[in-house]
Amino acid sequence: MSLYDAKIIGTGKHVPSRVLTNFDLEQMLDTSDEWITTRTGMKERRIASENEAASDLAYEASLRAIKAAGIRARDIDLIVVGTISPDYPFPSTACLLQKKLDVPDCIAFDLSAGCTGFIYAASVAQQFVSTGKSKVALVVGVEILTKITNWEDRNTAVLFGDGAGAVIMTRTESSDISKIIDFDLSADGTYSDLLIQPAGGSRMPATVETVQNNKHVVEMDGNKVYKLAVKSMTQSCELLLKRNNLKINAIDWLIPHQANLRIIEAIGKRLAIDPEKVIVTIEKYGNTSSSTIPIALDDSIRSNRIRKGDLVILVSFGAGLTSGGILFRY
Numbered sequence: 313m314s315l316y317d318a319k320i321i322g323t324g325k326h327v328p329s330r331v332l333t334n335f336d337l338e339q340m341l342d343t344s345d346e347w348i349t350t351r352t353g354m355k356e357r358r359i360a361s362e363n364e365a366a367s368d369l370a371y372e373a374s375l376r377a378i379k380a381a382g383i384r385a386r387d388i389d390l391i392v393v394g395t396i397s398p399d400y401p402f403p404s405t406a407c408l409l410q411k412k413l414d415v416p417d418c419i420a421f422d423l424s425a426g427c428t429g430f431i432y433a434a435s436v437a438q439q440f441v442s443t444g445k446s447k448v449a450l451v452v453g454v455e456i457l458t459k460i461t462n463w464e465d466r467n468t469a470v471l472f473g474d475g476a477g478a479v480i481m482t483r484t485e486s487s488d489i490s491k492i493i494d495f496d497l498s499a500d501g502t503y504s505d506l507l508i509q510p511a512g513g514s515r516m517p518a519t520v521e522t523v524q525n526n527k528h529v530v531e532m533d534g535n536k537v538y539k540l541a542v543k544s545m546t547q548s549c550e551l552l553l554k555r556n557n558l559k560i561n562a563i564d565w566l567i568p569h570q571a572n573l574r575i576i577e578a579i580g581k582r583l584a585i586d587p588e589k590v591i592v593t594i595e596k597y598g599n600t601s602s603s604t605i606p607i608a609l610d611d612s613i614r615s616n617r618i619r620k621g622d623l624v625i626l627v628s629f630g631a632g633l634t635s636g637g638i639l640f641r642y
């Protein structure tokens with residue numbers, strides 16, 4: 313039962329300071345700036361230091377979101393973190409973040425939906441807010457995929473970067489135009505083997521062999537994922553438009569998951585959206601998985617591209633395979 317509308321009142325991001333460019337990658341792998349740029353649109357990405365873990369990036373991003381929202385950390389009553397590269401399998405990164413932020417007793421949990429992690433997490437938080445269970449929710453997408461990357465595999469090593477994005481979500485007055493209007497979540501586990509970190513769980517616990525055979529890193533069938541990504545993200549946007557009687561021209565901004573510029577352009581073409589309305593940050597950060605969308609959202613709000621009252625679609629896909637989108641008025 314929906315009692316309240318929910319809205320985003322503050323955003324924040326944090327990326328590590330170390331920059332890894334395509335030219336740096338040329339020194340490490342059989343690859344080139346030309347290949348990476350034309351095939352993916354990426355120019356550089358940020359890499360976490362040895363000492364940085366997911367909760368450290370999440371903490372910095374959250375502090376900025378809290379400041380932008382004008383709330384106190386102790387007001388937060390729900391923390392949902394979308395991540396597939398948590399500090400530990402357990403306890404959750406959300407609980408570690410709660411401790412760092414010094415938030416008193418609250419609901420805190422992680423959610424695993426690959427690169428769709430932030431969309432899933434924000435949709436879950438919206439449900440908590442709309443039923444009155446949460447008044448002030450902190451939603452984070454954070455990833456340090458470079459620590460589970462096979463640096464000898466040029467098919468995946470060039471793609472990923474690290475970072476965190478956070479939003480504060482609260483209930484809103486019915487007269488307020490800013491609100492989360494709708495979301496669409498979906499999953500198809502028949503494709504679970506296309507994007508996987510095989511070892512480290514109960515299926516293949518860590519052993520000397522799993523380490524020697526490089527089984528603790530991301531494995532991906534890039535071509536298959538590519539096609540499914542275009543299809544699922546387009547479908548999600550179309551569903552949100554149709555269900556809310558909107559034509560694509562009504563949308564002010566589309567923020568798609570930043571996995572590959574060609575995927576982003578293909579979705580834009582299928583939806584027939586003005587390319588000027590599609591937000592792209594891939595050249596700066598690469599694919600930061602569940603954090604690409606909150607990072608792009610924060611960049612766009614702070615640079616005054618997204619303004620109060622704008623109609624925005626966020627859309628993503630990722631390991632699972634999962635996909636989903638959120639339609640909201642900022």
Ligand code: ACO
Nearest residue numbers: 343344347426427466467470534535537538571572630631
């Ligand atoms: N540098 C140079 N050559 C390369 C590189 C590289 N970094 N990587 C692959 N190649 C080569 C391949 O070996 C292949 O060579 P061959 O023809 O001699 O066999 C050639 O380039 C073409 O390879 P393709 O895989 O066909 O290249 P494609 O155009 O499909 O691009 C890419 C590969 C970028 C991975 C693309 O398929 C893609 O973006 N897929 C989607 C990935 C994605 O979105 N993943 C989401 C993960 S997020 C998550 O949930 C964790």
